[in-house]
Amino acid sequence: MSAKTDGLHVRGLCATFETPRGPARAVDGVDLDIAPGEVFGLVGESGSGKSVTLRALMRLVHPPGRVEGNVAWQGRDLMAMKPEELRRMRGGEIAMIFQEPMTALNPVLPVRVQIEENLRAHTDMNRRERRARALELLDIVGIPAAARRLDEYPHQFSGGMRQRVMIAIALASSPKLLLADEPTTALDVTIQDQILKLLLDLRDEFSMSVVFVTHDLGVVASLCDRMAVMYAGRIVETGTVSEVFATPHHPYTRGLLGSVPHGGAERTMLASIEGTPPGLASLPAGCAFHPRCEFATDECRRERPALEPFAPGRSVACFHHERVARAEELA
Numbered sequence: 197m198s199a200k201t202d203g204l205h206v207r208g209l210c211a212t213f214e215t216p217r218g219p220a221r222a223v224d225g226v227d228l229d230i231a232p233g234e235v236f237g238l239v240g241e242s243g244s245g246k247s248v249t250l251r252a253l254m255r256l257v258h259p260p261g262r263v264e265g266n267v268a269w270q271g272r273d274l275m276a277m278k279p280e281e282l283r284r285m286r287g288g289e290i291a292m293i294f295q296e297p298m299t300a301l302n303p304v305l306p307v308r309v310q311i312e313e314n315l316r317a318h319t320d321m322n323r324r325e326r327r328a329r330a331l332e333l334l335d336i337v338g339i340p341a342a343a344r345r346l347d348e349y350p351h352q353f354s355g356g357m358r359q360r361v362m363i364a365i366a367l368a369s370s371p372k373l374l375l376a377d378e379p380t381t382a383l384d385v386t387i388q389d390q391i392l393k394l395l396l397d398l399r400d401e402f403s404m405s406v407v408f409v410t411h412d413l414g415v416v417a418s419l420c421d422r423m424a425v426m427y428a429g430r431i432v433e434t435g436t437v438s439e440v441f442a443t444p445h446h447p448y449t450r451g452l453l454g455s456v457p458h459g460g461a462e463r464t465m466l467a468s469i470e471g472t473p474p475g476l477a478s479l480p481a482g483c484a485f486h487p488r489c490e491f492a493t494d495e496c497r498r499e500r501p502a503l504e505p506f507a508p509g510r511s512v513a514c515f516h517h518e519r520v521a522r523a524e525e526l527a
């Protein structure tokens with residue numbers, strides 16, 4: 197593992213669950229490098245392992261689930277951290293936001309108390325400073341009449357406002373890394389846009405890194421610097437967003453991007469691809485994507501392609517990636 201001391205560096209991350217059909221590797225050898233201030237998009241079909249990746253790297257996969265691999269954050273080894281140290285890190289330097297805010301919010305505590313709790317746990321502010329900062333945070337996330345709303349309970353907020361409350365709580369600790377798992381999917385489009393814009397502003401203000409899990413390619417195009425595409429627990433392609441959108445090298449990426457106009461930042465969900473994703477406990481031999489792939493050859497049915505660099509900053513796990521890229525250029 198490299199000795200880089202800033203950002204997030206993940207090597208060989210695996211997460212395994214026991215299922216009635218045998219062990220299922222939901223995350224299988226994932227590598228990630230996220231620089232400070234970088235916004236990184238993680239995409240892939242439902243079940244490809246995006247959420248488990250985020251949980252695994254925060255060590256939130258509980259037994260009998262197992263996690264292996266190396267995760268270094270600012271030069272510190274998250275996998276070797278004591279539970280106490282890890283708890284301080286989570287919700288502190290590293291914050292997480294999810295699709296469903298009610299799971300992250302405490303229904304019986306006013307919003308003010310929840311923000312101030314987080315400030316108390318993760319900053320050395322005194323009581324007066326915490327009060328002032330709580331108000332400021334609700335303001336930052338764009339909640340109107342923040343002073344009045346501070347003493348309300350989560351259920352008194354609408355879906356979009358509740359999402360903002362969750363973000364305000366997450367940001368109370370001034371995180372350096374935000375793990376965002378489809379935090380806007382449940383909201384209507386205008387509110388989604390406001391919250392995404394807010395996240396970008398906050399990225400600038402706090403210079404935090406963001407790992408963004410989403411099904412929305414428009415979000416990736418307008419928000420993210422680099423991206424990775426996951427299939428059956430593995431990363432099959434990575435690169436800058438503009439390069440991957442312009443010339444996908446993996447047939448799966450090509451399929452996902454199918455409906456996106458080149459360089460377009462329209463709100464476009466991942467295209468659906470013919471066939472279904474494989475069951476994790478019974479992956480096909482060779483490349484897991486081969487049964488759905490129009491480029492597949494005997495080699496693909498026999499051997500599993502490794503994720504390999506083919507250009508600066510670009511990697512792909514496909515024996516035929518040059519053919520795929522050419523097909524894209526001809527299209």
Ligand SMILES: Nc1ncnc2c1ncn2[C@@H]1O[C@H](COP(=O)(O)OP(=O)(O)OP(=O)(O)O)[C@@H](O)[C@H]1O
Pocket residue numbers: 213214215220222240241242243244245246247248249261476
């Ligand atoms: N606790 C668990 N026990 C067993 N299997 C699990 C567990 N958690 C997740 N999985 C399996 O791991 C695989 C990856 O799930 P994950 O939630 O990461 O997918 P995802 O890419 O986030 O999908 P979505 O886009 O629907 O959120 C799935 O097959 C899922 O069923």
Ligand code: NI
Pocket residue numbers: 246247248377
């Ligand atoms: Ni998920």
